[in-house]
Amino acid sequence: MIEIKPYTSSDHEAFLSLARELQGFEAELYELMKPADEIGPWYYDLLEEYSRKEDGTILIAWDSGQAVGYASIFTKVEEDGRRDEVPYTCAYVGDLVVTAAARGRGIARQLLDACEDYARRAGRAELRIKVLAGNRRAHDVYRAFGFDDLHIDMRKKLSQ
Numbered sequence: 001m002i003e004i005k006p007y008t009s010s011d012h013e014a015f016l017s018l019a020r021e022l023q024g025f026e027a028e029l030y031e032l033m034k035p036a037d038e039i040g041p042w043y044y045d046l047l048e049e050y051s052r053k054e055d056g057t058i059l060i061a062w063d064s065g066q067a068v069g070y071a072s073i074f075t076k077v078e079e080d081g082r083r084d085e086v087p088y089t090c091a092y093v094g095d096l097v098v099t100a101a102a103r104g105r106g107i108a109r110q111l112l113d114a115c116e117d118y119a120r121r122a123g124r125a126e127l128r129i130k131v132l133a134g135n136r137r138a139h140d141v142y143r144a145f146g147f148d149d150l151h152i153d154m155r156k157k158l159s160q
Helices: 009-027 041-053 107-121 137-143
Strands: 002-006 054-065 066-079 088-098 126-127
Touching: 002 107, 009 041, 009 054, 009 066, 009 088, 041 054, 041 066, 054 107, 054 137, 066 107, 088 107, 107 126, 107 137
Parallel strands: 088 126
Antiparallel strands: 002 054, 054 066, 066 088
């Protein structure tokens, strides 16, 4: 039985291990990522800073005492109207990871459900998430959850 709980200080090492797994996976898809072994306590501090500023938290998925995933959710992400032309506030899932060994069991869906509940309790009408273009599995999970494509960032590498 998967249990989703808010992060506590006793979860620190489990969180760092999960964050490093996410970083290692994403570094294979996007070359502008730090190596996984460079993810340290500073990363938690960064998410904690965002959580204070944007009314968020970190939710950890547990299975029989093992941390098998986490998601960060921020419910006061504000656009002032300069980028999107109209000011708004939305909720945003920052990170979402499930360990390789636990994938395919619906844990990402459970974490997304918990993030959605958190956003609804905060009074948000919209939940957003980003996904790397090469992460087709996550993209499929997010679409099945009800997300649709909003922005598609494109790039062209220029030779120097």
